[in-house]
Amino acid sequence: MSKTTLQVDEVVIRFAGDSGDGMQLTGTRFTEATAIVGNDLSTLPDYPAEIRAPAGSVAGVSAFQIKFSSKDIHTPGDKPDVLVAMNPAALKVHQKELAPGGTIICNANAFSSKNLKLAGYDSNPLEDNSLEDYYTVYSVEMGKMVSLACKDMGLPAKTVDRSKNFFALGLLFWIYDRPMKPTKDWLGIKFGKRPELVESNIRALDAGYNYGETTEIFMTRYTIDKASLPAGTYRNVVGNYAISLGLAAAAEKSKLNLFYGGYPITPASDILHTLSAWKHLGIKTFQAEDEIAGMGSVIGAAFAGDLGITATSGPGIALKSEAMGLAVIAELPMVIVNVQRGGPSTGLPTKTEQSDLFQAMYGRNGEAPIPIIAPGTPGDCFFAAYEACRIAVKYMTPVIVLTDGYLANGSEPWQVPELDDLIPFDVKFADKSDLLDGQFMAYLRDKDTLARPWAIPGTEALEHRIGGLEKEDVTGNVSYDPENHHYMVETRAKKVESITQEFDPTEIYGDKSGDVLILSWGGIMGSCRAAAESLQKDRQKVSHVHLRWVNPLPKDLGEILMGFKHVLIPEINFGQLIQIIRAEYLVDAKGLNQVRGKPISSSDIEKTVKELIG
Amino acid sequence: MADSAVQTYSRADFSSDQSVRWCPGCGDYAILAQTQKVFPELGIKKENFVFISGIGCSSRFPYYMNTYGFHTIHGRATAIASGVKLANPNLSVWVVTGDGDGLSIGGNHTIHLMRRNLDINVMLFNNRIYGLTKGQYSPTSERGKITKSSPMGSLDCPFNPLTLVLGAGATFVARTIDRETKHMQEMITRSYGHKGTSFLETYQNCNIFNNGAYTSLTDKGTKADSVLWLEDGKPMVFGSEKNKGIRLDGNKPIIVEIGDKWGLDDVLVHDESDYVIASLLSNLTYQSDFPDPIGVLYAIESVTYEDLMMAQINEAIKKSDKKSVQDILNSGDTWIVE
Ligand SMILES: Cc1ncc(C[n+]2csc(CCOP(=O)(O)OP(=O)(O)O)c2C)c(N)n1
Ligand code: SF4
Ligand SMILES: [Mg+2]
Numbered sequence: 044m045s046k047t048t049l050q051v052d053e054v055v056i057r058f059a060g061d062s063g064d065g066m067q068l069t070g071t072r073f074t075e076a077t078a079i080v081g082n083d084l085s086t087l088p089d090y091p092a093e094i095r096a097p098a099g100s101v102a103g104v105s106a107f108q109i110k111f112s113s114k115d116i117h118t119p120g121d122k123p124d125v126l127v128a129m130n131p132a133a134l135k136v137h138q139k140e141l142a143p144g145g146t147i148i149c150n151a152n153a154f155s156s157k158n159l160k161l162a163g164y165d166s167n168p169l170e171d172n173s174l175e176d177y178y179t180v181y182s183v184e185m186g187k188m189v190s191l192a193c194k195d196m197g198l199p200a201k202t203v204d205r206s207k208n209f210f211a212l213g214l215l216f217w218i219y220d221r222p223m224k225p226t227k228d229w230l231g232i233k234f235g236k237r238p239e240l241v242e243s244n245i246r247a248l249d250a251g252y253n254y255g256e257t258t259e260i261f262m263t264r265y266t267i268d269k270a271s272l273p274a275g276t277y278r279n280v281v282g283n284y285a286i287s288l289g290l291a292a293a294a295e296k297s298k299l300n301l302f303y304g305g306y307p308i309t310p311a312s313d314i315l316h317t318l319s320a321w322k323h324l325g326i327k328t329f330q331a332e333d334e335i336a337g338m339g340s341v342i343g344a345a346f347a348g349d350l351g352i353t354a355t356s357g358p359g360i361a362l363k364s365e366a367m368g369l370a371v372i373a374e375l376p377m378v379i380v381n382v383q384r385g386g387p388s389t390g391l392p393t394k395t396e397q398s399d400l401f402q403a404m405y406g407r408n409g410e411a412p413i414p415i416i417a418p419g420t421p422g423d424c425f426f427a428a429y430e431a432c433r434i435a436v437k438y439m440t441p442v443i444v445l446t447d448g449y450l451a452n453g454s455e456p457w458q459v460p461e462l463d464d465l466i467p468f469d470v471k472f473a474d475k476s477d478l479l480d481g482q483f484m485a486y487l488r489d490k491d492t493l494a495r496p497w498a499i500p501g502t503e504a505l506e507h508r509i510g511g512l513e514k515e516d517v518t519g520n521v522s523y524d525p526e527n528h529h530y531m532v533e534t535r536a537k538k539v540e541s542i543t544q545e546f547d548p549t550e551i552y553g554d555k556s557g558d559v560l561i562l563s564w565g566g567i568m569g570s571c572r573a574a575a576e577s578l579q580k581d582r583q584k585v586s587h588v589h590l591r592w593v594n595p596l597p598k599d600l601g602e603i604l605m606g607f608k609h610v611l612i613p614e615i616n617f618g619q620l621i622q623i624i625r626a627e628y629l630v631d632a633k634g635l636n637q638v639r640g641k642p643i644s645s646s647d648i649e650k651t652v653k654e655l656i657g
Numbered sequence: 658m659a660d661s662a663v664q665t666y667s668r669a670d671f672s673s674d675q676s677v678r679w680c681p682g683c684g685d686y687a688i689l690a691q692t693q694k695v696f697p698e699l700g701i702k703k704e705n706f707v708f709i710s711g712i713g714c715s716s717r718f719p720y721y722m723n724t725y726g727f728h729t730i731h732g733r734a735t736a737i738a739s740g741v742k743l744a745n746p747n748l749s750v751w752v753v754t755g756d757g758d759g760l761s762i763g764g765n766h767t768i769h770l771m772r773r774n775l776d777i778n779v780m781l782f783n784n785r786i787y788g789l790t791k792g793q794y795s796p797t798s799e800r801g802k803i804t805k806s807s808p809m810g811s812l813d814c815p816f817n818p819l820t821l822v823l824g825a826g827a828t829f830v831a832r833t834i835d836r837e838t839k840h841m842q843e844m845i846t847r848s849y850g851h852k853g854t855s856f857l858e859t860y861q862n863c864n865i866f867n868n869g870a871y872t873s874l875t876d877k878g879t880k881a882d883s884v885l886w887l888e889d890g891k892p893m894v895f896g897s898e899k900n901k902g903i904r905l906d907g908n909k910p911i912i913v914e915i916g917d918k919w920g921l922d923d924v925l926v927h928d929e930s931d932y933v934i935a936s937l938l939s940n941l942t943y944q945s946d947f948p949d950p951i952g953v954l955y956a957i958e959s960v961t962y963e964d965l966m967m968a969q970i971n972e973a974i975k976k977s978d979k980k981s982v983q984d985i986l987n988s989g990d991t992w993i994v995e
């Protein structure tokens with residue numbers, strides 16, 4: 044019987060296994076190969092908070108989902124078509140989310156009675172026929188086959204067993220016709236110092252591929268055409284890496300030195316790691332003793348003329364808040380990235396959530412407005428970070444970038460930008476020419492941006508004092524005058540508001556009016572766009588608007604909202620943007636709120652829209 | 658770090674146009690005056706001085722210095738100063754803090770600055786009370802202190818600031834007294850001259866909320882017996898007749914009378930580079946039988962954080978062929994869509 048090849052538009056695969064099974068790595072390698080093939084793709088890593096949950100336990104299951112397609116896609120998919128389960132716990136946790144009629148590929152060797160018990164199975168689901176009615180199940184002795192492939196290498200059995208994820212990867216490479224070479228090259232670099240590991244992993248990879256090719260178990264291969272993306276050079280990018288690139292690009296374009304001060308916290312630490320590795324760009328990173336010191340160091344660096352950056356997650360923002368208020372009143376430029384995670388408190392550190400919007404908007408004492416930009420996709424993290432830096436300096440204000448765990452670790456193919464194409468970012472420090480009758484006026488404002496001058500220590504004749512006490516307009520001297528305070532509070536708010544002059548008209552995906560407007564912010568953008576696309580295909584009068592700047596809100600938003608019978612605001616929180624929108628525009632917006640540590644699915648959004656239309 | 662071609666400054670050049678708002682008689686005036694006196698002589702351009710402070714009476718200091726200044730938030734001055742220094746290592750960065758600001762709310766940042774050894778000068782005004790908030794006990798208040806927040810006496814055992822920073826890895830540790838103008842000038846100059854973090858504690862009288870905290874060290878009658886003036890390489894003697902000395906009995910310091918039984922040779926000689934001596938000295942504070950050591954307890958040379966940071970950056974720049982973000986963007990697994 045010869046094997047057949049089927050052409051499909053899109054596939055969703057979820058790799059799941061024990062934390063020690065290397066699922067994130069397997070997923071990442073599959074992603075890279077898929078990117079190179081030219082499919083559009085979107086990924087969703089999902090890993091446990093515990094670094095060392097007991098092996099084989101349900102708590103220790105780590106997963107990585109990828110959707111790839113010949114079409115332009117926006118989400119990592121709702122339900123996987125294929126589940127690769129490396130042990131019983133992985134099957135137990137993820138089987139319920141598999142699409143009906145989906146495919147399960149299991150490592151049969153891991154289904155020992157001990158592992159079955161750990162996962163809470165009374166009998167082996169691979170043998171008791173409990174799955175066959177609903178899914179296509181492939182039970183593959185991956186462990187055994189890898190040990191056969193490496194038999195003559197004389198490696199410890201444990202070491203060989205660790206390669207079984209590459210067997211799974213090889214098998215999927217065969218099924219979906221992906222190139223093996225990039226992964227082999229990568230193995231060569233990764234384990235360069237240990238050639239025996241390069242060899243054993245490559246053998247496992249080949250064994251998996253050949254297993255697909257030669258056995259009669261897998262009879263169908265699938266091909267997915269290239270997606271028609273705009274011409275250009277592409278790479279796959281995850282959000283945290285894109286943020287780091289955007290920050291570094293801002294420093295290069297502005298010719299400012301980048302100073303990063305921060306304290307490690309999931310899921311933001313990768314930004315610290317990435318920037319720390321880029322010392323060759325002159326980037327200074329400072330791992331402070333806590334978030335307060337991190338924020339403080341950034342304020343000090345900004346005062347002294349560096350592009351000050353910090354990144355953290357919600358609990359870290361809580362610690363930084365007092366200092367962020369100082370940044371507001373001192374009117375110094377800096378960027379504060381919050382990679383949101385599940386809260387409150389330590390919450391769900393490795394899971395995504397959008398529940399820090401209120402914290403970003405209102406989480407400081409006094410009237411302390413800070414502009415907030417929220418990228419919508421992993422690749423957009425680059426542009427949002429760049430834009431945040433540019434606005435911070437132009438308007439002399441701290442700017443918050445709100446991303447989330449999903450954007451931070453998720454990835455997509457990304458057209459590599461040219462620095463020359465970015466909006467120019469020029470900086471002028473104040474100098475002697477800014478003196479007024481020989482006096483330096485630290486709070487004399489630019490009339491368009493309301494920005495005060497950036498006068499850095501070391502500049503002759505501009506010696507001045509700033510601080511957290513209220514400033515007198517123009518001079519910046521301490522002032523307790525009530526009229527002045529009212530004026531300064533108002534002016535700081537106006538300054539943030541005036542950033543709207545930078546905005547292009549808000550883009551509406553779909554018609555200007557209709558039954559439902561889906562309004563989104565942050566990482567939920569993809570699900571909302573996918574839902575709108577599908578509903579529009581169904582000839583529903585549904586449009587989608589995505590807010591990139593959440594503060595200030597675009598000036599034309601009020602009018603846009605008026606064009607629709609209903610406004611739906613899906614958020615991974617219990618309703619935050621919705622309260623702002625309701626208060627600002629007095630519209631009866633409806634929410635779709637889920638906090639389950641993962642993106643809201645586009646099908647849930649579609650369902651809610653349909654209910655609204657009635 | 659002296660700049661070439663620096664104009665000559667006078668004290669007035671370092672006085673800002675803001676009126677000084679401390680209570681009349683406050684010890685802070687003396688510290689401000691001595692700083693303004695010493696600064697013209699340090700030989701660096703005025704625009705290269707930066708004062709960073711937290712919150713407290715003491716932390717008002719930057720407003721009165723005609724240099725760059727930043728009056729920040731409670732306890733965080735050392736963290737903010739670290740950012741200033743790392744952004745521009747050429748600046749002469751000074752932190753002014755209080756016993757509450759630097760040891761209570763900001764204690765964590767203080768110790769971490771010490772171990773990193775950035776070239777920052779910390780001046781801690783220790784009045785053993787919270788001045789600005791009107792007189793609560795502070796981390797240096799003696800146990801049992803009666804204040805508004807401790808009507809039956811405070812329960813906390815006080816910090817010994819110098820022991821604390823020595824333990825945290827400080828490379829320059831000194832103490833002076835607000836009333837000792839000449840000595841204070843010398844200590845400020847020494848702090849400035851130290852490359853690395855300097856920690857200078859000043860005993861400062863708050864005549865409103867903790868008047869007389871240091872009278873035994875400043876009153877003519879008691880001073881000679883209460884102060885142990887430290888000089889590098891000199892024996893540790895004190896008393897109006899300079900006839901008492903500190904001697905080690907095993908590893909326990911004792912006070913000996915210099916005369917028939919003990920001579921000067923039997924007295925401990927100060928060595929600023931000796932950590933054991935420094936910690937022994939710092940521990941004399943709060944021991945009522947002993948005089949309080951005033952002067953430089955400890956001074957060693959050690960590499961600064963900013964020098965190490967810049968060395969790493971320069972090495973990375975030299976080694977890497979990626980000179981632009983564009984090089985990073987274009988590297989790795991990329992593919993072309995036509
Ligand atoms: C976050 C915060 N908590 C509390 C205060 C109130 N506060 C201001 S200064 C101070 C204590 C100052 O004591 P110290 O540092 O010894 O300075 P002194 O006034 O004695 O010079 C306190 C508690 C504040 N400003 N900020
Ligand atoms: S309260 Fe005390 S420390 Fe504060 S200014 Fe008055 S005397 Fe000085
Ligand atoms: Mg005090």
